[in-house]
Amino acid sequence: MSQDLDQLTINTIRLLSVDAVAAANSGHPGAPLGLAPAAHAVWKQMKFNPRDTKWINRDRFILSNGHACALLYSLLVLYGYDLEVEDLKQFRQLNSKTPGHPEALDVPGVEVTTGPLGQGISNAVGLALAQTQFAATYNKSDVQISNSYTYSFLGDGCLMEGVASEASSLAGHLQLGNLIAFWDDNRISIDGSTEVAFTENVVERYKAYGWHVLEVPHGDTDLEGIANAIEEAKKVTDKPTLIRLTTTIGFGSLAQGTHGVHGSPLKADDIKQLKEKWGFNPEENFAIPAEVKNYLSEIVKKNQEGHEEWKKTFDQYKQKYPELGAEVQRRLDGKLPEGWEKNLPTYTPQDKAVATRKLSEIVLQSVYDAVPELIGGSADLTPSNLTRTTSAVDFQPPSTGLGDYSGRYIRYGVREHGMGAIMNGIAAFGANYKNYGGTFLNFVSYAAGAVRLSALSHHPVTWVATHDSIGLGEDGPTHQPIETLAHFRAIPNVSVWRPADGNETSAAYKSAISSTSTPHIIALTRQNLPQLEGSSIENASKGGYTLVKQDNPDVIIVASGSEVSIAVDASKKLAEEGFKAGVVSLPDFFTFDNQSQSYRLSVLPDGVPIISVEVMSTFGWSKYSHEQFGLNRFGASGKGPELYKFFEFTPEGIADRAAKTIQFYKGKPVLSPLNRAF
């Protein structure tokens, strides 16, 4: 292949991107123009099959500067993914396959949803981590089924984001040699020159993280330099590589090198001169020269041959290692091990009171051996989150002597946001990875940006979120969640569990590990909770259920987690006062909302006033209750039980408010809050 053909391909990518942005009259032409050479250099040597986008041993390409998505869509069209020029013409239009940022669910070939800065490169760390773990677990010296790379482009914006700093620091520590990132050093961000806010020495920073750093000073033109850098990167197997690519934003445009080309379409004249300069017909849009088409078809063909080769290798593997082979096949089929859930522990009221964080540890301990795709870690709170099972091996570079790469326990350090984004990357790798991360519930908020993308992208990751209320005690209001559950419950497609005892904790994990498209946050107590009469995995798996049943109750108390057992005691107290109080446990709004209306109405029926009890913000609870008892202020530092008393989350405190609720609704017709007008 000639240099000319490469150049023609690069200019084709550039002009497709420019035309897409122009057609939309919206979007970001600058980065595609600057990054097309690197994109071509990466893709022409990448391992992928446009007709099987989930091939487990493909290389992954992550566009962390997702606003440059016209570049990615152009590549996908050119390489024959299920995306056409017609789709490019619909760029950024409603219901198109080419949304304004790369949406993994909508666009075949997009690995992860990007746009929020810093997330993509952190996902890439997760992908590289997962590949490393997968390879170390299943590769054999004579048959290797996993050896793929993760490539990522990132801009100055990503480098400024703390989430990327966290993930990059960890990637260096973990020595992820299969990760190759390109920094688009174009010295421009939206505010103008990066001189105004970003003058740190990125190269030295990444070296300090333990990365291998290369520089390509002429990234606009030096295709060979880029190709060589990729080769160099691959030679260093114990460090991730950052390639500093000096480029010109909007290369070729009359406004190149300015922030004017970052986020606005090029003017018609400008596009015209570009096309003329590069030997394209200025009157034609979305042109794909035949020789480019042929050239890339050849690359795809070779790649598909490589894929066929891999299939043979995998067949060999299955013959030589039938047990592991079946396990890999099962994982690739997205199936959990048959009967894994039988390992989930169950409890009776005779069992002793245990903190749900401890019950969570028992679940992990119980299912860990049966589910090899269950991996996870904690953001430096292992002894508090209880996320590490006794048999676990740390995921660490073998050279450290601290573990090995087949280890399933990840030491994330105090990096909650990085952890969240890495978890998304692990989930995106495929191979049925079910991965979890532990921190205090209050600090899941640090990772809000990543949690939102888990939900949007359908990553079934799990947060083991302990110390879930003022019950944590002395650490005080900086550590006590108030708004946290409301926040995450308000995100579409997040299952926010707050189990009340052992059976409910098992149900939470059953839901989390079975899930293929919904992230889970499991809120767990520091303090001990009794095992409830009437709870079961089956009941709790409906998200909400009647725990204390009453005929014609005067009131229903609906509660979650640590307040459920107090509500049960309140119900007894109310009985002494002559009131019949039913109790409903509602461990997960999301799951409950997915039940039939008739089931839900059987739990929260018409004709009975309902009071909700949860020791944090009442925000959102009126969806299920007429009156809300909660904590709409910050907590306090003190012993957990004293705080519960101080804020009146006691049988007496609840009974008092329930009695007032009965009184208030006496003689008034009461509709269940589940009845809606539309």
Place this chain on the structure above:
Amino acid sequence: MSQDLDQLTINTIRLLSVDAVAAANSGHPGAPLGLAPAAHAVWKQMKFNPRDTKWINRDRFILSNGHACALLYSLLVLYGYDLEVEDLKQFRQLNSKTPGHPEALDVPGVEVTTGPLGQGISNAVGLALAQTQFAATYNKSDVQISNSYTYSFLGDGCLMEGVASEASSLAGHLQLGNLIAFWDDNRISIDGSTEVAFTENVVERYKAYGWHVLEVPHGDTDLEGIANAIEEAKKVTDKPTLIRLTTTIGFGSLAQGTHGVHGSPLKADDIKQLKEKWGFNPEENFAIPAEVKNYLSEIVKKNQEGHEEWKKTFDQYKQKYPELGAEVQRRLDGKLPEGWEKNLPTYTPQDKAVATRKLSEIVLQSVYDAVPELIGGSADLTPSNLTRTTSAVDFQPPSTGLGDYSGRYIRYGVREHGMGAIMNGIAAFGANYKNYGGTFLNFVSYAAGAVRLSALSHHPVTWVATHDSIGLGEDGPTHQPIETLAHFRAIPNVSVWRPADGNETSAAYKSAISSTSTPHIIALTRQNLPQLEGSSIENASKGGYTLVKQDNPDVIIVASGSEVSIAVDASKKLAEEGFKAGVVSLPDFFTFDNQSQSYRLSVLPDGVPIISVEVMSTFGWSKYSHEQFGLNRFGASGKGPELYKFFEFTPEGIADRAAKTIQFYKGKPVLSPLNRAF
């Protein structure tokens, strides 16, 4: 003073901390034992007055590793702040003055609330920034009224957090020479050795950020080395300094150097041997040797003399520069300029439709000159957030030629979390700073950790949060807020404004700039909105008000922001169908909740079904409505107006649901949702 006396002081600090943790049987003795020498070295040369903790020219001390608060409380007791040994004995007890993490509102002498890792050092950057801006604005070559330093201690955990990375990178760029930070390099975090997750080269990283880095290898004992490092740090005036202090966690304890001393009280035997080793009576707790008391009293006395000197200097200043002097005095008194709010623009329905982000720019433009304490910036979205007024000068090191230190516009770079924490630091500086930061509403979530602390600590900072809904259009679901308002509304003490037009935007800023204790998030549109009939600053300043009044309405539509004008059109549509629909604009829940119950009931009365309309999560709206129309799914990429149609946020879509609401409640008694049983 003798070395012995210093050593005795250090051991007194250590043992007070150990005794406090032991008395609580809860807390963190490890870091106080390791950091007491550095704490003493810093405090013995710091400028402060325990009897006037708000003195504007005091040095600030920020304990970023807030879990080490026993150290800070011990210092405050020893230096005669309004905190006694009796308070130490109540460490971590409910309603004590010594909560489990340093709470700025509860403990005199605590500058900022810390505990959530990474926040304190980032607050320190904000404090240093504010001091720099204050000094550059008011110091004169012949009279200097501001020359204080900001000191911060931080642990490995803070260094792992992305928020600290963001703030540190910016501090290097801004060349904040008045910031001196100590890294407690004790090689231990909760998961054990930092070797398991944190092996980057911190020294090189901070050099890459542009910091001056010093090392004190024997931080447990080398008091002179620490003192010298402070002197060295002060000599470098154009770089922040990081002093790497190699220490032993739990120094002196039998378990020193292990994570066992991090977060658990020392055992009785261990405390005994410590006291014996250091010449204290092992039977006595909370001992303060008389010579230590005298020694520190001398330091305080000198400091108070320094404070008196400063007062004289300030008097001189006021004489020589009466206008500026009066301005400084006004700011120190916490008063805004008389009549500033008269600059707020007002609108009539004849004025043209304008995006509220643009209306926000007009407000800033209108009040900027009148309010010199109004400073702010944006996280690299200046041309989108419209946060920079035309007369603004960038806050930049003068040597860069990009601005100067009296500049009031801060280029934060793409660092939302860092920005949030720095904003808190600026607010904590005092001098009536009213500071704002711009980003897209969706990315305020990246800063959730800092927003929560704004609320808890009563920092009146303001987020200019533009692009507040699917109305932003093509950027798609990664950028379109759904849960964001619910999240922040659920945090106690956050004013979340979503103005519907120009008058409401002015009201939002009036509230924000007047506030002394409540952070504000002002959600603003990308798209144009009409100026409403019936809106006014006065009305909106109640948080909610009747915009379209009807006698005996069939339904009330309550809406916020961009949906209010559509609700007004829906009301007209309903009139055509023979229904009387009132319209309520509810720009801020927090402000509305603070109105009298009778006022609120006049807006949302009994007897009328109420439907809320907001183009995002309905979560929480049932507080004010019986039925909710919102968007409980992620948005989509497409043109803004098409998205509004697609999701039916049109006069027809609203009228249809309002009609169903009327139908549903027909013949049923309807109570206002504001009526509560308790």
